[in-house]
Amino acid sequence: MDLVPLILMGNGVILAARKILETAARLPEWDKVLSKVWAGSILFFLLVQIPWFHFIQEWFGEIIYLLLLVTVYLLRDYNPARMFSIALLPYAGISVLVAIVHFIAPSFYKAYTGYFGPAEVFSVLWLIGFGTYALVQNNKERKQRRKEEELIRAAEIRKAELEHLVVARTTELTAQKEELEKTLAELKSAQTQLVHSEKMASLGELTAGIAHEIQNPLNFVNNFSELSLELAQELKEEIEKPEMDTALVLDLARDLAQNQEKINHHGKRAANIVTAMLQHSRTSTGKKEPTDLNVLADEYLRLAYHGLRAKDKNFNAGMVTNLDPAIDKVPVIPQDFGRVLLNLINNAFYAVTQKKNQAPEGYEPTVTVSTRLLKSEMVEIRIQDNGAGIPKDLKAKIFQPFFTTKPTGQGTGLGLSLAFDIVTKGHGGTMEVESTEGQGTTFTIRIPL
């Protein structure tokens, strides 16, 4: 074959191989070598023109062939490349065999040329056939890959869309969350205000009761101190007498002592009431203090009674206390627990008043506060009334915030729910209600010692 068409064809084959096998992407280093084949071809052509090197003319095809083999070998993990190697190898084998035979045993070669020729023809046909097949396969594969790439690209687009959507949703959710947090903060502050106004409302109810409750002990203090002055004067006069009546002096001294005791007692009583009021209005310290529950219960019963009395002159109800002297000081948060008692007692008085307004003659409205030391390291406080009772369908709702049966403006509906929270959350206790419609209601609180 002439050299020029051979060189052109060889370069064409290399170019085709580079394109088909995508060597630029798969073997960038090797591809640089392949890209210089045309320059090498020109050099080769010039070299061949020198008579001494003329013989290398026949090597061109082999060099190209070798380059192809190396390419295919380097790409042995790539499926189409393997196909090509199957196409290339038989011709390579036969060519090498022919060359070796030609070199070692020229006579043998000459004698059997007739056999080598068809073998070479066969391997060339094989090369063409299999090469074509490999090309077709390669095309198919490429199409397949393109399809896959398209799918991947579509998936990527979808993914990007989804990510965008996720970001949008996240932003939306964050905004919602912030809004909810803001609302929650507002609700919390509203709740604090409501709790405060509930407290102040019950303080208002207390005020009248407190005034009355303080007036009584103060009257006693005033009276007994006035009397004591008189007694002291009398005592002085008696002692100054030449013959003093010892029995009378002793009598007077005893009375004086008794009066001081009374003054002290009633002074303390007034002080307790003031303390209770201050405790009630003060923000709860939230600290448990050893508290005399019996005194607390008695005080709040009286305060509630007189408070209602001051608001409604016609209000009246019997108060019974049933206090267990075995109860020592109990750890409670005094302000909070006082509110619980005040609320329950106020409710009890409200219930008996309601019934009194409808009840037949002879109904004796009575509110009973009892305390009891239980064996299981618990204290029980019961607030019992013989009032209207709670209808069954309302019983489940009474501890819910803002539930009230009172006319608008008369109850916040927070009293019992706060009381329930204070007993259960604040003191780890329990609060139960028993009620029979028309017969009365009993609230039972149990708190641990």
Added chain:
Amino acid sequence: MKILVVDDEQDIKALFEQRFRREIREGAFSFAFCFSGEEALTFLREHPSEAVLILSDINMPGMSGLELLRRIRENAPEPPPFIVMITAYGDPEKQEEAMRLGANDFLNKPLDFSTLKQKLTHLT
């Protein structure tokens, strides 16, 4: 003269006994004390015609002073006791009602013992 004092404050007894010490010693007055309306009714039932004068607080838990007044007037013991009502709030409605129920006089809290003494002396 026997005077029945009705008040829910226990120490009212010690107070009256000292305020009227001289009168009690001299035998001018004698006092009985009841600490609720119910107790007063029982006392009156068990000691008929003993108390000439009844001094009652209006504002008491359970049976109020007004209810006590109504019951006493209803039972109409002989001779009818002189009834003086004591009210803490000094409110005219209560006084009117007490009047309607047959009270003879009123006193306001805090009790002014010199006024009370005058009234009692005047009665005897």
